[in-house]
Amino acid sequence: MTARSAARVPGALAAPAVVFLAVFAAYPLVYVIGLALTDSTLARPLQRWTGFDNFRTALESQSFTGSLWRSALFAVLAAAVQLVLGTALALLLRARAARPGLLGTLLLLPLVTPPVMVGVAWKLLLAPVGGALNGVLHALGLPGVNPLGSGTGAFTTLIVIDSWQWTPFVMLLVYAALLGVPDELREAAALDGADRSRTLRSIVLPYIEPTLLSVLLLKLVIGFKVFDIVYVVTAGGPGFSTTTSTYDIQRTALQEFDVGGAAAATVLFSLLIGLVTSLVAIRRKRYEEVAV
Amino acid sequence: MTTLEAVREETAAEPVTKRPPRRSARSHRRTGLTALLSVIALLMAVPLLYVASLSVRSRDDVLNGGLLPSHLFWRNWPDTFRAVEVGHYIVNSWTVAAGSVVLTLLIAVPGAYFTARAGRRGGRLATLVLSSYCAPPVVAVLPLFYLLRNLELNNTVTGLALVDGLANVPVAIWLLDGFVRKVPKEIEEAAWLDGLGPWASLRRVVLPLIAPGVAAAALICFFLSYNEFLFALSFAQDSSAQTLPVLLSLFQGDKNVEFGQQAVVSLIGIAPVYVLAVAAQRRLVAGLSSGALK
Structure with missing residues (x-):
């Protein structure tokens, strides 16, 4: 659109979105910083200025400092696993047809399943007694397992569950990007003697790399938000081995009622997310500059 | 050659x-x-x-x-309905999701028109809205908890619909922006030359053309609110406003062996989402991929 017609778009159209930003972004940010620097209870917020005391509490909390690391590890591992599996599925789906069809929709269903229900389904599946996994193992004469019994097992299980839910999302976005790869490029590569895997590596994947980076960024952001399956499947345990920051903060605020500590933890957690996502965003920005 | x-x-x-x-x-x-x-x-x-x-x-x-x-x-099945008031939670879930979609669209449709069409000003709004999506929702939990209490909307379906409706705005703007951009500018400029103001041209020219996108955004935001758990758990602390995911989460913890009842509640929660997703599969796929292909 020309600069003149762009100037005709009235600012009033943006007003509802600006109100949204004020209520849902600016106010919470300012308020949470206020809560972090003061003494509060759930009944009475902002009682008394306490400086950085709450930050000290948060950083000394055994569950919180570890949770930052676990959240980052979870976001990175889940995004990596899902990017690889999702891209593989998208390539298969694209090689099959130029329309996702009913099969594509069926593969997409995990994405729209309520995460709490996802967690419960997996928890029932993996239950040491009465679960399907051990049922199958016993039927095969093998000893039963309890993946949720150990720290590493529980953490890995959460990544598996999260990937079950989110791989279809990556699949769909990558599939859409694959539809944009011109057939001529593939055919030209084939004529130059490139086999299928060479074409994939040298033509297709580089072509969709901007999409892959966008999806990676999006998945990192989403991965940091993980809460539902932690709450339902492991409740942060065993020990603190699956206590992610969102889970720890929600529990500190609304079950232990330590409002100041939770607010300080929120501020620190947001800083970590900002750091990780801006690293990927900078890399992605370079593509946009080249493209323009 | x-x-x-x-x-x-x-x-x-x-x-x-x-x-x-x-x-x-x-x-x-x-x-x-x-x-x-x-x-x-x-x-x-x-x-x-x-x-x-x-x-x-x-x-x-x-x-x-x-x-x-x-x-x-x-x-x-009958045992579950006897043990808990499943119907009450179903109504809550649907009301919250439907109400939130209305709020989201009221904000996001004009917002997306602005981000797509207002040049640099639009770009600036898009950046702000998308960065707000990067912040984890847990940031909003405590501030909104106090806000809802001051408005006496704690433990109400209205309060939860308001919060979910706001939370989904970035997703909706992100999706709709792509649909608005696909509307040829010439059509709109012709409408302006014919004397339609920007508001009227949004309503009478652009909106009908992006209707499939609005439907897709509505569907996706419905799923997001229907599935939402963190806010529902934090702001609905008694059964008056609790949704199906919260109900199911209440089954957890205390060494619960009622596998059958948990399964029934899960299926009741999942079934409508799957029916909607399959019935509207084209919209869903087109909507989700429009965001990606920008």
Whole structure:
């Protein structure tokens, strides 16, 4: 659109979105910083200025400092696993047809399943007694397992569950990007003697790399938000081995009622997310500059 | 001649007789891929198929192990409805989701028109809205908890719909922006020349053209609110506003062995989402991918 017609778009159209930003972004940010620097209870917020005391509490909390690391590890591992599996599925789906069809929709269903229900389904599946996994193992004469019994097992299980839910999302976005790869490029590569895997590596994947980076960024952001399956499947345990920051903060605020500590933890957690996502965003920005 | 033209000529020059065997090789490959992807889809369905199987098994039948019911035990269904007021939670879930979609669209439709059409100003709004999406929702939990309490909307369906409606605005703007950009500017500029103001042209020219996008955004935001758990858990602390995910979460923890009832509640929660997703599959796919292809 020309600069003149762009100037005709009235600012009033943006007003509802600006109100949204004020209520849902600016106010919470300012308020949470206020809560972090003061003494509060759930009944009475902002009682008394306490400086950085709450930050000290948060950083000394055994569950919180570890949770930052676990959240980052979870976001990175889940995004990596899902990017690889999702891209593989998208390539298969694209090689099959130029329309996702009913099969594509069926593969997409995990994405729209309520995460709490996802967690419960997996928890029932993996239950040491009465679960399907051990049922199958016993039927095969093998000893039963309890993946949720150990720290590493529980953490890995959460990544598996999260990937079950989110791989279809990556699949769909990558599939859409694959539809944009011109057939001529593939055919030209084939004529130059490139086999299928060479074409994939040298033509297709580089072509969709901007999409892959966008999806990676999006998945990192989403991965940091993980809460539902932690709450339902492991409740942060065993020990603190699956206590992610969102889970720890929600529990500190609304079950232990330590409002100041939770607010300080929120501020620190947001800083970590900002750091990780801006690293990927900078890399992605370079593509946009080249493209323009 | 460019390489691409050369390619086209080569393909065009190919003798027609070569085609039938190639096509059959291709259709073999396609059948193989369909089979492979179907197996993957079936494997992915295992957790849910197991839940479906649990919903018709008695407690003893579950503890004996095995994947399938030894006999169909339908009593779990009436038992669940007797144990908890499932209907009440269903109504809450649907009201919150539907109400939130209305709020989201009221904000996001004009917002997306602005981000797509207002040049630099639009770009600035888009950046702000998208960065707000990067912040984890847990940031908003405490501030909104106090805000809702001051408005006396704690533990109410209205309060939860408001919060979910706001939370989904970035997603909706992100999706709709792509649809608005696809509307040819010339159509709109012609409408302006005909004397329609920007508001009227948004309502009468652009809105009908992006209706499929609005439907897709509404569908996706409905799912997001219907599935939402963190806010529902934090702001609905008694049953008056609790949604189905919260109800199901209440079953957890205390060494609960009512596998059958958990399965029933899960299926009740999942079924409508799946029906909607399959019924509106084109919209859903088009909506989700429009965001990606920018």
